[in-house]
Amino acid sequence: MINDFHFSHEFLGCDSLKVSVVNDAILDGWLNYGCLVAPKSKLADYREWLSLQDAKSYQKWITAFSHNLMRDMTGDYQPISELTQLNECFDYIDSHNILTLLINQGEMNTLNLQDGRQERNASEVVNINNFSDSQCFRESKNLENKSIAAGENIEDVWNERFASIADKTKAITIIDRYFSANMEEDIGKGRTTSLEKFIDFLSTKGKRYSITIYSVGYDKDSDRHNAIINYIDITLSKKISYRAAISHIEINSCDDGLFQSLAHDRFIQFDRFTIELGLGMSIFRSYPLNTCTFSFYRADKNPIFATTLASLSKRRKWCYGIKED
Template sequence: MLLPFVVSFDSLVNKEYSDATDTTSHNALFSLWRKYGVLVHGSNEIFLQVKKIRNQTLRKRWLEALTYFRTQCQDKIDDSILSKSIDELMLYKDIADTIIIDDTEAIRVFKFPHDKEHLQLGENGIELCRMKCINASNAFRKAEQDAYGLVKKNESIESLWKRRFELITKNSNIITVVDRYCLENHFKDGDQSALLNFMNYINKTTTLRVLNIYTGHKHRDNEKAILSDIHKLADSISKGSYVNVNEINLFVIKDADFRFRADCHARYLQFINHNAGIAKINTYLIDLGLAIFKGKKADSTSDIKYVDDCKHVNVAIEKLRVLAKEQQTAFTLIR
């Protein structure tokens, strides 16, 4: 769902981009990057590199993209792609899935045939893609398929996590779960609890600042039953030793059937990278919600859809947060 990619900045800063035709491919990359990509770069001075792009409009768009889209600095690479041999570029496979190079340099330096959109370096190796043909990139097409594809029945949860959720989790510090049934299912599923499985995968993958969970409870007005279940969940979490999850906030909604139907009927996973006051958000609608992580293999087929405009989801989450505060059913389980 999240594709790591590298851009040859040394070819971008040396080119004159004179008109809209030249910059269309960059706009296509920005669209793909916002939804499915994380730019992997080797220099903390990447903003200084981008400021060297001569076309003013394009330079501004790149600076905005670096500010608001996902990026990752890797010491193992540098951004001077044009000086690398094919063998050296093949070593980038462990870091990124595709390298994007300017169209002219693709032909001049890497001897692309004029009718070739991209090259695969070795069997299962990294992709070299011409900027002009970014929409034809096999790597980005696969990322798009994962962002909208099915979780198939009997699919291994381990491989599902690695293929779709591991990288975006590593690139996030806040995760939000919106699932009316995840608390109820936790007690029903016992050792196969999807909620605890999900937390285990997070714990093995990254250090997470905050996990927010919005869920319902089958008892509408039974305060004692609700508090009893919260204590049981807190006990399960404490036994699990989730040392890499710094804070878990649980928002339990009473009268959940009515409230979720009215405010947030669907189930969502939201991955947020929040730094310096800027939130980079990827939201996914998942038919079965957190239940896709139950046990070791998927119980049922479930659809996953990337939510392009998540404003309505954010509004619904805020309504649920306020409601849980009003109902006095908002709890912090780890801090």
């Protein structure tokens, strides 16, 4: 869903960025589907080359550098203008786990890039004027409203739709009316819960997350409340994957009537990105997958999640949290 891409600082001085349709297409792709991989130590150089653009374009890029997803490029940084062979480019981006390398017209001529784009395995080198031909960005865009098909493998679904955004996330917020009911049922029948499976996936990322969940957990000290709390305290929190992946977890209960009127949709929010799931967290339960609607978008494009969260957070029946060391 999120495509890691790169361009060197000299890229920002090219004339093609003076063409608004080219400039805006790249910025839109970065905003909605991309994560720029660039060395923090060289950001001053990136901004210096931006000064070659007109004032309007310059401001758009400065906003993007402060607002859009970025990942620090660790290890050696090398301007693409210093490379003369395409295989050198592919070796370079592969070493940094980057899928897409954007180059300017001068770099394309030096590298003798045919037809404005070339791929090797899963990665690609794309000329600035051929940005619309980027297969990686196109695949990300195609997934933003593509339903999950019945019978899909949940590991494949995670790797294709969730893994890349989980890499760039610290806080996850889940709104799912039926999460607590499904969890209570799975606990009672000794099945792996959706939360445990979700945490198992997160634990592969080598980082820790804060998870906040809103669902129908009935009243405090109800059977459902006690089942969930005891399960987290006695079972889940002792799992290796939990200890590796969770820094804080919070479960909140709200009245079912509130979900009926204000929070019927089910969401998983990854920092600044929202995923709407027709089946919610139940896709991670121990059942074959059924067809599930899926939408992915930046949170600021649609206020429905923020509005729903604000309404639920004001009317909680109980709240349970654990903060790990």
